[in-house]
Amino acid sequence: MSRILIVDDSRTSRKILRSILEDAGHEVIGEAMDGQDGVNKFKELRPDLVTLDITMPVMDGLEALRCIREVDGGAKVIMVTAAGQQNKMIDAIKLGASEFVTKPFEPDEIIKMVNKLVKVVE
Amino acid sequence: MINQLFGNFLVKTGALTRDQLERAFETQKKVRVKLGLIAVTEKLMTLEQSEEVNKLQSVMDKRFGDIAVEKGYLTDDQVGRLLGLQGNQYLTFAQAVTDNGFMTLKEFENAFNEYQKALAFTATDMESLKSGDSDRIVPLFLPDDVEELQKEHILIAVRTLLRLIDSDAYIGRASWVSSINTKGVAFQCLVGDQNSDSKVALGFIGEDNALLSVADTFAKEEFEKVDLDSLDAVAEFINCINGMFATKVSSKTFLDMLPPIYREGSVTVTGGRMLKLPIYVDGNELQLLSTYDGMINI
Numbered sequence: 001m002s003r004i005l006i007v008d009d010s011r012t013s014r015k016i017l018r019s020i021l022e023d024a025g026h027e028v029i030g031e032a033m034d035g036q037d038g039v040n041k042f043k044e045l046r047p048d049l050v051t052l053d054i055t056m057p058v059m060d061g062l063e064a065l066r067c068i069r070e071v072d073g074g075a076k077v078i079m080v081t082a083a084g085q086q087n088k089m090i091d092a093i094k095l096g097a098s099e100f101v102t103k104p105f106e107p108d109e110i111i112k113m114v115n116k117l118v119k120v121v122e
Numbered sequence: 123m124i125n126q127l128f129g130n131f132l133v134k135t136g137a138l139t140r141d142q143l144e145r146a147f148e149t150q151k152k153v154r155v156k157l158g159l160i161a162v163t164e165k166l167m168t169l170e171q172s173e174e175v176n177k178l179q180s181v182m183d184k185r186f187g188d189i190a191v192e193k194g195y196l197t198d199d200q201v202g203r204l205l206g207l208q209g210n211q212y213l214t215f216a217q218a219v220t221d222n223g224f225m226t227l228k229e230f231e232n233a234f235n236e237y238q239k240a241l242a243f244t245a246t247d248m249e250s251l252k253s254g255d256s257d258r259i260v261p262l263f264l265p266d267d268v269e270e271l272q273k274e275h276i277l278i279a280v281r282t283l284l285r286l287i288d289s290d291a292y293i294g295r296a297s298w299v300s301s302i303n304t305k306g307v308a309f310q311c312l313v314g315d316q317n318s319d320s321k322v323a324l325g326f327i328g329e330d331n332a333l334l335s336v337a338d339t340f341a342k343e344e345f346e347k348v349d350l351d352s353l354d355a356v357a358e359f360i361n362c363i364n365g366m367f368a369t370k371v372s373s374k375t376f377l378d379m380l381p382p383i384y385r386e387g388s389v390t391v392t393g394g395r396m397l398k399l400p401i402y403v404d405g406n407e408l409q410l411l412s413t414y415d416g417m418i419n420i
Binding site (some may be wrong): 009016081103106 | 190270286314340341342343349354355357358361362364366367368369370371372376377379380381398
């Protein structure tokens with residue numbers, strides 16, 4: 001089981017992700033609604049893993065990823081985005097993103113990815 | 123989609139009652155279309171020839187296709203093609219309506235001809251309708267001056283809606299509008315990068331609680347009303363559509379997806395030249411809004 005922070009401006013996405021993660025036995029220790037909120041909660045909660053939406057108001061996912069990696073260079077971050085945003089995915093890889101998932105969510109894909117990263121953490 | 127489109131026409135013209143249509147839809151789920159009906163609707167055999175083969179079948183231990191070939195009504199190749207049409211939505215609907223005794227095949231075909239006249243469709247258009255393929259059907263309901271990319275955007279939206287929200291959804295005639303007053307809207311704009319000045323947008327509006335038919339299914343939640351939570355679900359659905367569209371066009375241009383926008387309550391939606399496509403989901407009328415070379419604003 002891992003302690004996970006969900007950062008997504010969409011309530012629907014946060015709810016679906018939370019449900020998928022909790023059903024697989026992980027603990028969602030916090031939710032954030034934009035990048036800035038996500039960075040603050042990362043500092044406060046120090047989760048094992050972060051799911052980070054790319055397209056968000058106030059501070060987008062790429063900027064939030066940069067800030068999180070500054071706080072913890074080994075932070076495990078799964079980027080979340082709709083399909084068709086390859087340029088941003090490449091930018092996120094350069095910034096140190098661990099993995100990607102695209103919407104709509106495929107529960108099996110997400111759990112497989114999380115478990116793989118958690119194993120690395122453990 | 124053709125069963126919904128034509129079925130509603132049959133109710134509107136009094137050929138079927140609403141109850142009969144619902145029963146036909148139920149029957150359609152279990153139906154396997156008889157080869158004779160396909161041969162007649164494909165105009166490869168006359169109704170009389172089909173009935174003759176049916177009668178022979180009752181006294182011969184042979185399949186319809188084998189007898190029709192023996193009688194010289196069909197070739198082996200034609201039988202093969204007709205067998206490939208057995209899952210076709212138009213044909214399964216025809217079978218369901220006639221099996222229930224609501225209409226004869228002749229009446230059904232006549233009504234389909236009336237439907238063609240009412241919509242001013244060509245014979246080619248009708249073939250597209252009968253194909254049951256949404257990619258061939260949707261363009262028939264769009265204005266002629268829709269750009270190819272905008273058409274592709276709308277096709278992806280309808281395909282995604284049929285796949286994720288309601289496989290029985292169907293559409294009405296699209297029209298150009300510049301502004302609409304509505305209650306509740308969710309939309310998302312996509313803009314090109316420094317190498318492109320592309321601007322496109324896609325959104326949904328709907329009267330009363332119509333948008334909940336998308337929100338409930340997509341979020342797997344029962345919302346009570348169109349509020350910011352349910353509109354967020356609609357916006358996420360739009361986000362998925364736009365992601366697929368951005369992928370589709372990525373070899374030509376990169377489209378940056380801006381955060382989806384949604385508003386509850388009375389709102390005026392403007393978009394320069396906006397295409398408004400009625401979509402019927404679970405008995406509710408939604409409007410899909412699409413712009414090309416322009417944004418949606420509120």
